Amino acid sequence: MFEYDPVIYSRILTGLTLGFHVIFATIGVGIPLMIALAEWIGIKRNDEHYRLLARRWARGFVITVAIGVVTGTAIGLQLSLLWPSFMQVAGHAISLPMFMETFAFFFEAIFLGIYLYTWDRFKKKIYHFLLLIPVVIGAAASGFFISTVNAFMNAPTGFEIVDGFVANINPLAAMFNPATPTKVAHVLSSAYLTSAFILAAIAAIALLRGENHVYHKKALNLTMTVAAVFAIATALIGDLSGKYLAEYQPEKLAAAEWHFETSTEAPLILGGVLREDNQVEYALEIPYALSILAHGSPGAEVIGLEEFPEEDLPPLIVHYFFDAMVGIGMYLAVVSIVYVLMSRKRSWNELNKPLLWAIFAGGPLAMIAIEMGWFFTEIGRQPWILVGYMRTAEGATTANHVDIMLYLFIALYTILAVTCITVLRKMFKSNPVEKELKDRGME
Amino acid sequence: MDYEIIGITVLWTFLYGYLIVASIDFGAGFFSYYSSITGKHHIINKVIDRYLSPVWEVTNVFLVFFFIGIVGFFPSTAYYYGTALLIPGSIAIILLAIRGSYYAFHNYGAKGKSFYQFLYGATGLLIPASLSVVLTISEGGFIILQGEQVFLDYYALFTNFYSWAVVLLAIVSVLYISACFLTFYAKKAKDEKAFHVLRGYALFWSFPTILASVLVFFALSQHNPVHFANMLDIAWMFSLSFLFFLGAVYLIWKKKRLGLAFIFVMLQFATAFFGYGASHLPYLLYPYLTIYDGFTNEAMAIALIVAFIAGFFLLIPSLYLLMRLFLFDSQYAQGKK
Numbered sequence: 001m002f003e004y005d006p007v008i009y010s011r012i013l014t015g016l017t018l019g020f021h022v023i024f025a026t027i028g029v030g031i032p033l034m035i036a037l038a039e040w041i042g043i044k045r046n047d048e049h050y051r052l053l054a055r056r057w058a059r060g061f062v063i064t065v066a067i068g069v070v071t072g073t074a075i076g077l078q079l080s081l082l083w084p085s086f087m088q089v090a091g092h093a094i095s096l097p098m099f100m101e102t103f104a105f106f107f108e109a110i111f112l113g114i115y116l117y118t119w120d121r122f123k124k125k126i127y128h129f130l131l132l133i134p135v136v137i138g139a140a141a142s143g144f145f146i147s148t149v150n151a152f153m154n155a156p157t158g159f160e161i162v163d164g165f166v167a168n169i170n171p172l173a174a175m176f177n178p179a180t181p182t183k184v185a186h187v188l189s190s191a192y193l194t195s196a197f198i199l200a201a202i203a204a205i206a207l208l209r210g211e212n213h214v215y216h217k218k219a220l221n222l223t224m225t226v227a228a229v230f231a232i233a234t235a236l237i238g239d240l241s242g243k244y245l246a247e248y249q250p251e252k253l254a255a256a257e258w259h260f261e262t263s264t265e266a267p268l269i270l271g272g273v274l275r276e277d278n279q280v281e282y283a284l285e286i287p288y289a290l291s292i293l294a295h296g297s298p299g300a301e302v303i304g305l306e307e308f309p310e311e312d313l314p315p316l317i318v319h320y321f322f323d324a325m326v327g328i329g330m331y332l333a334v335v336s337i338v339y340v341l342m343s344r345k346r347s348w349n350e351l352n353k354p355l356l357w358a359i360f361a362g363g364p365l366a367m368i369a370i371e372m373g374w375f376f377t378e379i380g381r382q383p384w385i386l387v388g389y390m391r392t393a394e395g396a397t398t399a400n401h402v403d404i405m406l407y408l409f410i411a412l413y414t415i416l417a418v419t420c421i422t423v424l425r426k427m428f429k430s431n432p433v434e435k436e437l438k439d440r441g442m443e
Numbered sequence: 444m445d446y447e448i449i450g451i452t453v454l455w456t457f458l459y460g461y462l463i464v465a466s467i468d469f470g471a472g473f474f475s476y477y478s479s480i481t482g483k484h485h486i487i488n489k490v491i492d493r494y495l496s497p498v499w500e501v502t503n504v505f506l507v508f509f510f511i512g513i514v515g516f517f518p519s520t521a522y523y524y525g526t527a528l529l530i531p532g533s534i535a536i537i538l539l540a541i542r543g544s545y546y547a548f549h550n551y552g553a554k555g556k557s558f559y560q561f562l563y564g565a566t567g568l569l570i571p572a573s574l575s576v577v578l579t580i581s582e583g584g585f586i587i588l589q590g591e592q593v594f595l596d597y598y599a600l601f602t603n604f605y606s607w608a609v610v611l612l613a614i615v616s617v618l619y620i621s622a623c624f625l626t627f628y629a630k631k632a633k634d635e636k637a638f639h640v641l642r643g644y645a646l647f648w649s650f651p652t653i654l655a656s657v658l659v660f661f662a663l664s665q666h667n668p669v670h671f672a673n674m675l676d677i678a679w680m681f682s683l684s685f686l687f688f689l690g691a692v693y694l695i696w697k698k699k700r701l702g703l704a705f706i707f708v709m710l711q712f713a714t715a716f717f718g719y720g721a722s723h724l725p726y727l728l729y730p731y732l733t734i735y736d737g738f739t740n741e742a743m744a745i746a747l748i749v750a751f752i753a754g755f756f757l758l759i760p761s762l763y764l765l766m767r768l769f770l771f772d773s774q775y776a777q778g779k780k
Contacts, residue, residue, distance in 0.1 A: 059551065062547060062551045063547055063548065063551060065500070065547070066543055066544045066546070066547030066548070066551075067544050067547075069500055069503055069543055070503075070539060070540035070543040070544050071540065072507075073503060073506070073507055073536065073539055073540070073543075074536045074539075074540060076507055076510065076511060077510060077532055077535075077536050078533075078536070079514075079521075080510070080514055080520075080521040080524070080525035080532075081525050081528060081529050081532045081533065082525075082529075083525075084521050084522045084523075084525030084526045085522060087514055087518060087521035087522070087525060088518045088519055088521050088522040089518070090518075091514050091515060091518030091521055091739065092518055092739050092740055092743060093743070095511070095512075095514060095515025095516070095518070095739065095743060095747060096515070096743065096746045096747060096750060098511050098514075098515065099511055099512060099515050099747055099750055099751070100750050100754070101511075102504060102507050102508050102511050102512075103750070103754035103757065103758070105504060105507070106501070106504040106508070106754075106758055106761075107757055107758070107761060109500035109501050109503075109504055110501055110758075110761045110762060110764075110765050111761065112500065113498055113499075113500055113501060113765060114764065114765060114768055114769075117768075117769065118768065134761075166740070167740070169740050169742045169743055170742060171742055171743050171746040172746070397525065397526055397529060398526060398591075398592055398593075399526050399527075399529040399593075401529065401530060402529065404530075405529065405530070405533045408533065408537060409533070409537070412537050412540055412541070416540065416544055419544070419545075419548055420544075420548075423548045427551075
């Protein structure tokens with residue numbers, strides 16, 4: 001391909017592992033909440049359909065958890081294998097949240113194991129539901145702790161550099177750095193949104209196929225309601241994230257928006273193509289919107305890329321990632337809100353085909369938005385691995401053969417993805433809802 | 444006590460925990476596959492599946508705990524081991540990934556896919572071998588420093604007597620620990636047939652285990668005489684280990700008090716493992732890195748220890764609940780729940 005450079009290969013391999021892991025991590029954070037809601041409603045309303053929903057979701061969930069666990073283990077080890085110099089330095093400041101993440105994961109793993117094997121084991125149904133609470137908390141806590149580590153890399157605080165060494169460390173200040181609140185909130189909220197949409201897509205495709213069972217309608221209603229709530233929450237938090245960037249990482253926001261010159265009344269640029277002399281063509285400009293996004297007022301001044309030295313600028317491609325993320329986020333919000341509004345009115349049919357197709361498309365789109373968001377945030381802080389302190393190239397391994405490892409992992413993830421899809425399809429095809437309802441004597 | 448000592452003791456304890464639970468898991472995967480090709484699968488697979496299914500995820504966490512913890516307490520290990528272990532570490536990750544996911548695919552998804560079973564059975568033996576490389580290179584002699592650069596000398600590693608002795612010990616002890624545990628569990632499940640088969644495995648693997656241990660002692664005395672001399676200073680721990688071994692084998696032979704027999708197995712490995720660890724100190728990587736020069740700052744050390752204690756109070760009751768529901772609930776073990 002190109003000349004062997006461990007830095008490039010380390011970056012690609014880390015990106016690949018994280019990109020693959022984040023699919024399962026997002027589901028891992030979000031789905032337990034959906035299972036818990038379904039089971040709780042099932043118990044409260046004494047409606048076996050909802051309990052079956054929880055049961056079937058949980059069954060598929062285990063398969064994705066397995067891949068989430070193994071890829072999470074992979075990235076945990078790869079941090080040290082691919083970024084030894086970075087870990088040697090940053091380990092002094094960030095090992096607390098990483099350590100606590102494993103505790104949260106431990107907690108979740110124990111109760112998930114119990115939950116999955118105690119269906120129908122307790123006389124009181126609610127006991128079984130209670131087992132899910134530590135799973136939901138553990139999943140959210142893992143997301144929380146690991147996001148603080150990433151937030152630290154974007155906004156390193158809680159330490160000083162004395163003679164090239166990290167000194168005067170305050171582990172809590174490092175954990176609760178300025179990026180933490182918006183990052184954690186955005187990660188959790190978007191994970192719930194995405195998981196709800198993925199489950200909604202499953203219900204939507206069943207209805208589109210003409211499986212007219214009330215079970216699917218209940219599934220769609222629950223997931224879309226949750227999706228609408230978290231779509232609004234995600235949009236609000238996204239706005240706060242924009243304001244955070246304007247204040248702490250203006251070069252990232254400016255790169256996302258192709259905002260070259262510092263100016264007031266800055267417009268927001270959608271899409272477009274960048275010419276060589278930084279002229280933007282074919283883009284849609286929304287006047288004042290960037291100033292509003294950045295500072296909440298149409299006349300506010302937004303710092304442009306010209307203020308930064310060339311070597312500190314992130315790649316301008318992040319503009320597309322940013323647009324894709326925001327665009328899909330808006331789409332998800334519109335679809336879920338339209339569904340909820342239509343379902344409130346008796347005379348409107350919320351199960352019309354175009355809307356069902358739109359919901360179905362929302363599942364994969366939501367996952368793409370997650371990927372785009374992470375691409376934006378990670379590539380947007382290049383060339384830094386520890387913004388302001390350590391360049392990415394300084395943190396990478398010097399070992400040979402990172403390229404071979406990259407090919408090995410590409411093979412591994414391909415195999416895992418293919419088997420995962422095959423197993424999940426087989427699992428649900430060979431045991432459709434109608435059959436299971438009959439088997440359990442619910443029809 | 445120094446924070447360094449507390450840190451390494453915590454980590455070593457987690458590694459010991461991993462050694463036990465992972466051995467049960469890896470060995471069980473192997474026995475499960477082995478029994479299916481020898482036609483004994485229907486006899487023992489129930490016992491294995493009922494124990495493993497609820498706990499497989501927990502096993503993995505012990506390992507994650509160790510490697511996150513060691514970078515936390517001793518960030519310099521990331522630099523030395525991280526650079527040197529790129530290839531063996533990546534291979535271990537891939538094996539763990541295949542094993543973990545195919546375990547789930549086999550057990551929750553496509554039941555009866557023997558290829559999936561083969562994958563998780565076979566990787567179960569390769570993982571201990573690949574992970575034991577870390578212990579081997581910690582003895583020194585395999586890592587070359589050239590200026591700032593760290594290299595792992597593969598030729599030295601693959602032609603070294605000591606490294607092969609460790610691999611051998613890792614594999615046979617996995618099978619031995621696992622068989623001893625499953626013997627106990629089969630008895631608990633009142634599954635006489637499975638008990639009979641598994642007891643045979645346990646007795647069979649006890650002999651190579653003790654032979655391999657002796658071999659490792661001998662190889663280490665050649666490879667790292669300093670460490671070996673330190674081990675002789677605490678020879679009583681290794682003698683104790685041998686006594687526990689004899690006790691365990693005796694009880695399994697006599698089919699008596701199998702719970703106690705497994706506790707003896709755990710103590711056998713605990714004494715040997717902690718004896719090995721204690722005599723290795725203060726080195727993390729002989730002779731480049733000790734627990735003192737690679738240690739994290741004090742503030743982080745205190746934070747980690749506090750987090751550890753808090754987490755411990757959360758974990759112990761949870762683990763107890765897990766064991767109550769699945770391990771020590773004879774109704775569950777017998778398949779009645």
